[in-house]
Amino acid sequence: MSRLGGRWRGLLDRLRHTPLHPQWLLGPRRAPDGVAAIAGTVLDIGAADRWIARQVNPAARYVALDYPTTAVHRYGTRPHAYADAAALPLATASVDAVVCIETLEHVAAFERALAEIARVLKPGGRAFLSMPFLYPIHDAPHDHTRLTEHGWRVHLARAGLEAVRIEPRGAALEVAGVAACLALAAPLAGRAPWAAAALAVVALPMIVLINLATAAGRRVWPAWRGQCLGYAVEAVRP
Known part of the structure; x- marks a missing residue:
């Protein structure tokens, strides 16, 4: 939805938790399982507004990193550091966990970038990653x-990380609904x-109907792993 202008983005933000929002089915943002247990240094790559910071362990040292083109010029966010994920400005084996969501x-x-994540992780360190799969092009051309x-x-495996879990996010019906x-x-x-x-007079009632029908249908319809919105990944550096 990054193609939407600031005025539309502000309106959609206010509707985020209602079925009027086109991405209501995605639910609230939630840190990956396991992040809250990390008490060491947590590196958040692509931190945006640092929402992950509110869900990490209070004892952790949280470091927010983002790319200047998107952080400053597109979203106006302020991370602790600006950098390219493919060239992280951190020492080898210096962080306990990396979070890199969407x-x-x-x-x-x-x-x-995956190799850099493996490099900065301490042995036994965890990477919590996610990426969309069946989802529209966004933040084009990036x-x-x-x-x-x-x-x-x-x-x-090529990056030197061992997969702990790779879980699909979003039921097949949710993919169609979103x-x-x-x-x-x-x-x-x-x-x-x-x-x-x-157009909104026509679109909004249809969006509400699709959201509510999909939310009801996903409770009873059989799961299908061949179609999902994306994957939540946890990996470890040996």
Whole structure:
């Protein structure tokens, strides 16, 4: 949804927790399982507004890192440090955990970024990663990579990391629901105000209906691993 202008983004933020929002099915942002148990140094790559900081262990040393092009010029966020994930400005074996949520798809040198994560982790350190799979292009032109579960295993091994868990996020029905809602909402961006308002009169009731129907259906419909919104990954440096 990064294609939406600031005015639309502000409106959507206020609707985030209601079925009027096209990504309501994604639910609230939540730190990966296991992050709260880390009491050492936690590096957050692609930290955005540092929302992860509110969910890490109070005893941890939290370090927020983001890329200047997106952090400053697109989202106006202020991390502790600006850097490219493919060239981390940290010493080898210096952090206890790396959190990188919905960020690696934006790194052109994706494999190098994974190798850098492995490098800065202490032996036994954990990497908590995620990337969308069936999800629209966003933050264009900085959107480069999608991986299947099997692709994750290959790339983690190449980087020197061992997979602990690779879990699909979002039921198959949710993929369809989110895609339909975004297809209705995204074209409103960049339209003249009168045109956007006219389209919204049609789109908003449809978005609510799709969201509620999908939320009900996912409770009873059988799971299917062949289609998901993305993967939550936990890996360890041997």
